[in-house]
Amino acid sequence: MLQGPLYQMLCLLGSAFALGGCGRAIAPQESAIEWHRVPWTQGTLNVALVRPEGDGSGPHPVIFALPWGSGDAQLVESFIQSYWLTEPAARGYYVIAPEVRGSSLADTAGDVIPAIFQWMEETLSFDADRVALVGASNGGRGIFFAALSQPDRFRALIGLPGQYSGDPANLAVLVGKPIWLIVGETDDSWVAGTDATVSALASHGITAEVLVAPGQGHVMSLDPRRLLDWIDEALQSQSPPVSNLFKLR
Numbered sequence: 001m002l003q004g005p006l007y008q009m010l011c012l013l014g015s016a017f018a019l020g021g022c023g024r025a026i027a028p029q030e031s032a033i034e035w036h037r038v039p040w041t042q043g044t045l046n047v048a049l050v051r052p053e054g055d056g057s058g059p060h061p062v063i064f065a066l067p068w069g070s071g072d073a074q075l076v077e078s079f080i081q082s083y084w085l086t087e088p089a090a091r092g093y094y095v096i097a098p099e100v101r102g103s104s105l106a107d108t109a110g111d112v113i114p115a116i117f118q119w120m121e122e123t124l125s126f127d128a129d130r131v132a133l134v135g136a137s138n139g140g141r142g143i144f145f146a147a148l149s150q151p152d153r154f155r156a157l158i159g160l161p162g163q164y165s166g167d168p169a170n171l172a173v174l175v176g177k178p179i180w181l182i183v184g185e186t187d188d189s190w191v192a193g194t195d196a197t198v199s200a201l202a203s204h205g206i207t208a209e210v211l212v213a214p215g216q217g218h219v220m221s222l223d224p225r226r227l228l229d230w231i232d233e234a235l236q237s238q239s240p241p242v243s244n245l246f247k248l249r
Helices: 005-017 073-084 102-123 138-149 168-174 188-202 224-235
Strands: 034-040 043-050 060-066 094-098 126-135 156-159 179-184 209-213
Touching: 034 102, 043 073, 043 102, 060 073, 060 102, 060 138, 073 094, 073 224, 094 102, 102 126, 102 138, 126 138, 126 224, 138 156, 138 168, 156 224, 168 188, 179 188, 188 209
Parallel strands: 060 094, 060 126, 126 156, 156 179, 179 209
Antiparallel strands: 034 043, 043 094
């Protein structure tokens, strides 16, 4: 089991992150989700996009979201609607979510991630130094494959839940990146996987924040505002260099 004072404190505070405790629900707004076809080495990839309010005033920060399960279009949209549809847009974020099975990025991240970023550079006015990588379940595995393959692309990571089961030596490239792993209290196998991931990160001096959500299982109900608060702080930890600001061409 996860141990330590931070773990105990977050367990006690976890109920503040539950939607039920905040009386907040996300209403489906499918019209806000655009779909784009992005070329990559094996054909084309379907990528969902949610634009920020005031899209033209960029460059905007980005939430790069890897969906749960098989990662098909329906699951991409359900992941966006659960956390990333309204709050990020209100705070000025783009949300980018590819139709991809997160675990498949173990083999394809080196091609998939650069292809999506090339499309973003050609299409969007975004801040390349303020990109948060988030994923749930299979997507929570995928965040590690994506970040290990392209560590310079992402400033911060969130797993909802997320875990890494590869060679711990690979995690050294994540030094300096804020990482938050959230796992349901009753999701026993993922609690164990989170524990192992935290230990592997710690072997490189990386301290991952951990939240064990009381009473929740594998599919959690979390308040998007709390997630965005953390992302805001993680991405604003230093000013982005001007050379890393991509603008519409």
